[in-house]
Each structure stands twice: as structure tokens, then as C-alpha cells.
Amino acid sequence: MLNADQTTELAELFRLLGEPNRLGIVASCLDGPLSVGEITTRLSLSQSLVSHHLRLLRAARLLKAGRRGKQIFYSIPDCHVREMLTNMVEHLIEPHELDDDINPETGVTP
Amino acid sequence: MLNADQTTELAELFRLLGEPNRLGIVASCLDGPLSVGEITTRLSLSQSLVSHHLRLLRAARLLKAGRRGKQIFYSIPDCHVREMLTNMVEHLIEPHELDDDINPETGVTP
DNA sequence: TGTTCCTATGAACACGTATTCATATGTCGC
DNA sequence: GCGACATATGAATACGTGTTCATAGGAACA
Numbered sequence: 001m002l003n004a005d006q007t008t009e010l011a012e013l014f015r016l017l018g019e020p021n022r023l024g025i026v027a028s029c030l031d032g033p034l035s036v037g038e039i040t041t042r043l044s045l046s047q048s049l050v051s052h053h054l055r056l057l058r059a060a061r062l063l064k065a066g067r068r069g070k071q072i073f074y075s076i077p078d079c080h081v082r083e084m085l086t087n088m089v090e091h092l093i094e095p096h097e098l099d100d101d102i103n104p105e106t107g108v109t110p
Numbered sequence: 111m112l113n114a115d116q117t118t119e120l121a122e123l124f125r126l127l128g129e130p131n132r133l134g135i136v137a138s139c140l141d142g143p144l145s146v147g148e149i150t151t152r153l154s155l156s157q158s159l160v161s162h163h164l165r166l167l168r169a170a171r172l173l174k175a176g177r178r179g180k181q182i183f184y185s186i187p188d189c190h191v192r193e194m195l196t197n198m199v200e201h202l203i204e205p206h207e208l209d210d211d212i213n214p215e216t217g218v219t220p
Numbered sequence: 221t222g223t224t225c226c227t228a229t230g231a232a233c234a235c236g237t238a239t240t241c242a243t244a245t246g247t248c249g250c
Numbered sequence: 251g252c253g254a255c256a257t258a259t260g261a262a263t264a265c266g267t268g269t270t271c272a273t274a275g276g277a278a279c280a
Contacts, residue, residue: 020118
């Protein structure tokens with residue numbers, strides 16, 4: 001199905017998106033390129049924190065950076081990432097199916 | 111785009127999949143229901159570790175449990191999760207686009 | 221050049237969590 | 251019932267990492 005390396009690689013992507021602030025940063029960039037300042041104010045985070053997160057997202061190619069004047073704009077690098085994210089968002093928004101509950105005692109469906 | 115709660119909820123899913131062993135467990139269940147023992151041997155993990163991870167995955171509805179005889183089988187609960195994962199896997203396997211490198215000095219594309 | 225604006229970086233801390241060990245719970249066959 | 255098998259659980263630990271504070275780098279403009 002998926003070898004160990006691929007699993008680790010994919011998990012690394014998930015891990016980066018698994019932090020709410022970081023996911024928020026990436027999600028906000030889905031609309032279009034955003035400067036660090038804009039991200040900072042939109043998400044009400046400290047500039048330093050945003051910058052640290054951007055560094056990781058950049059390194060993982062989940063975001064790309066480009067300077068325009070004094071500011072630096074971050075955006076989704078390619079359609080792969082964009083589709084991945086929009087897919088996930090759609091799946092989140094779609095209503096969940098209702099299936100058997102799990103017995104909290106045994107951890108097993110009766 | 112995505113409000114704070116939705117972001118947190120989605121991030122929680124990503125976080126769970128962001129651990130290689132946990133992702134491996136879920137991925138191995140894509141083929142079909144697997145008992146705890148099978149997962150343990152396939153991934154060469156300790157039984158305790160697998161069980162701990164299964165607990166989290168169960169709680170997050172990323173996996174569902176069902177007993178058959180002495181053993182307990184885990185499987186993908188619905189098509190949402192399955193599609194999500196297969197999408198991600200496909201995106202990972204597809205060849206990556208080649209775009210501008212980032213200047214390691216400035217962290218900016220030249 | 222000096223100043224201001226915008227972003228990046230490094231150190232330090234606090235906190236969560238993945239893993240292990242030991243033990244408990246539960247199920248089937250005798 | 252008792253044994254063996256399969257899974258779950260709890261405590262303890264070691265490690266990573268998200269956040270903050272302070273500071274540095276770089277670009278535009280007087």
C-alpha cells in the first residue's frame with residue numbers, strides 16, 4: 001500500500017497541517033497571496049510566531065514566498081497542494097455519516 | 111474560508127495522521143479490516159503502542175472497531191475517510207511540479 | 221546615510237505526547 | 251471453574267515542539 005518512506009513523508013505533511021495556527025495560515029492563503037503582515041492580523045497571531053510557522057511551511061513546499069516591495073507574499077505553490085486542501089475542507093464540511101457507536105467500556109461495537 | 115472551530119477540527123484530524131506509525135496503521139486498514147495482531151506484526155510495533163494509537167484513531171472516527179471471535183478488527187469507518195486518504199496518497203505519488211527554489215539566505219525567491 | 225517599516229532568526233521555556241513496562245480485562249476452549 | 255490467547259489500560263519517562271521575547275536583516279524613502 002505505502003512503504004515506510006512514503007508513509008513518513010506523507011505523515012510529515014499531515015503533521016505540519018496538524019497545528020491549528022499553521023493550518024489557518026495555509027488555509028488563508030487559499031484565497032490568494034498574502035503578506036506576512038496580513039496573515040498576522042487576520043489570524044491575530046504574533047509576527048514572530050507567524051514567521052516561524054511560515055519557515056516550516058516553506059521548507060515543506062506547502063507555501064512559497066515572493067517579495068514585492070517591502071513585503072513578502074506567501075501563496076500556495078501548485079495545484080497539488082491546493083486540491084489536497086480543498087478536498088479535505090470539502091470532506092470536513094460534508095455531513096458525516098452516522099454509524100454504530102463504540103462501547104466506551106470495551107472499546108468495541110456491541 | 112474556514113472559521114476557527116473548523117480549522118481546529120480539521121487540524122486535529124491532520125495531527126492524528128501526522129504521526130508515521132498512526133498513519134501506517136490507518137493506511138494498512140485501507141485494504142480491509144485488520145486485527146490488532148495483524149497490524150502489530152505488519153508494522154513491527156509493540157502491541158501496547160498499537161493499542162494506544164488505535165484508541166486515538168477510534169475516538170476520532172478515523173477507524174472503527176468490530177469484534178469477531180477473540181480478535182478485534184479495525185477498518186475504515188466510511189467512504190469519506192477512505193476518499194480523503196486515497197486522495198492524499200495519490201497526490202503524494204504523482205510527480206511533483208518543479209518550481210523556483212527558495213533562497214536559503216533570504217528565504218525568498220530571487 | 222539614517223530612519224522607518226517589514227520580516228526573519230535565535231534562545232529559552234512550557235507543554236504535550238509517543239513510547240515502554242507492567243498489569244488488567246475479556247474471550248474461547250478444556 | 252482454569253488455562254491460554256488477544257486486546258486494553260495506566261503510570262512513568264524522554265523527547266519534540268509551539269510559543270514568546272529580544273534582536274537582527276533588509277528594503278524603501280527622506
